[in-house]
Amino acid sequence: MRIGELAALLGVSTRTVRHYHQQGVLPEPPRRANGYRHYGMRDAVALARVRRLVQLGLSLDEARDVVADDRSRELTEVLAEIDADLARQEREIRERRAKLAEVLRRAEAGSLGPDDTASPDLLAFLRVVSLPESKAAAWDRELLVLMDSVAAEPGRRRAFVQLESLAADPEVTAIGHEFYRRLDELADAEPGDPRVAPLARSLADYSMEHLLADSGLGAHGWDPALLDPFLDGLAPAQAEAVRQAIGIIATGVAKDAGTSATAG
Template sequence: MRIGELAALLGVSTRTVRHYHQQGILPEPPRRANGYREYGVRDAIALARVRRLVELGLSLEEARDVIADDRSRALSEILAELDADLARQEHEIRLRRARLAEVLEGARTGTLGPDETASPELVALLRAVDLPASKAAAWDRDLLVLMDSMGTDADREQAFGMFGSLAADPEVTARGHEFYRRLDELTDASPDDPRVAPLAAMLADYSVEHLLAHTGLHDWEPGMMEPFLDGLAPAQAEVVRQAMRLIARR
């Protein structure tokens, strides 16, 4: 497979793969007679290992040593180790999703309290922010709950302070309600509906003007929201995807 196919297989960019080559972490295959580098199964496994090691908090230098050791190991042994790690991740994700489902239900029913399931800041924010009764607004609220349940104290303090100040501005609140209304209108629309692109541009402008200005996060990956789009209709999810691509270009 070519470098683009390898990158797509592991959900990274070709720039990331080339960076790992430059750092000496991922061996770079020689060019063939056709001028292209061809990657195989072991290359894909090595890239998967690098990504996982980085997720676990290892530095690139430490990951380089592990990948170097892998070259002397049997492929079947490495695959078995990856499979065991995926099984552990699957178990952990199931536990976290079950816990999150409890928190989300509490948020929906208004019974969420300032105990170990949610911070007092989230409870106060949900009471203060007048979100409309819509599926799009409920999706936004679920993201807030997810942020609260999995973020650090510093993340929560910054995020809830930001959202609280935005909610206190009537003009900003009106724009948010208008966005939710237009997004709900796309519930039964197709992803190529002509209303998608203008609404995506509106969301991108709003995010750059308010969210990014407060957080300073300008290195957004276009696919970072993909895991959270299952709860949206196809056209609604396309709005978020296009907005993320627009933000990434700014």
């Protein structure tokens, strides 16, 4: 098959495949006598592996090493590993749906707040913060409502006090608007766009330094899986940036919690 067929098979664009070639992540087959490059099943499996590794938060350099190792393994062994990963994903999706079912139950029961949408703390925060006219900002607002609905006291109240303090700082507000602008710029980009990883790292670093440090969200309080179903509201490259940022944050929070436990 040709590059367009390979891209369609994995649900990506030919631009993404070529980007992976340029980065040395995905081996590029030589041109045949007819001038075209032809891809086989192993190429399709390699592309699927790259896509999955990127979703898990690995950098392209790290994904490159995994795919390079795969080339020395039997295809059946690689396929069996992918099958096991799909089984894990299936279990995770069932768990997420169970959590979302609980959120839906609370929404139907009117227990999410006085307006059946958000708690008084969230309503107060949204009155203070100034969100720009941005699709990324609108998605972020919806995400705040979701996280508010499942957060536990007293961590939720402490987090909102911190958020209100940050929102009142013009410099912090400007930084937040810049993040929204950078996310909006990815609306028409592919997940492999070179702007994705730097934005993810910036979002994660800023969040861990300014938003999560004193929020009371420990390793067990930060649940990246809960957010994943809601990334569908973003464009592919935007979702990829947020997904990578969440992975970095989750790893950093868990690492900090482990260090604290050891120190104690």
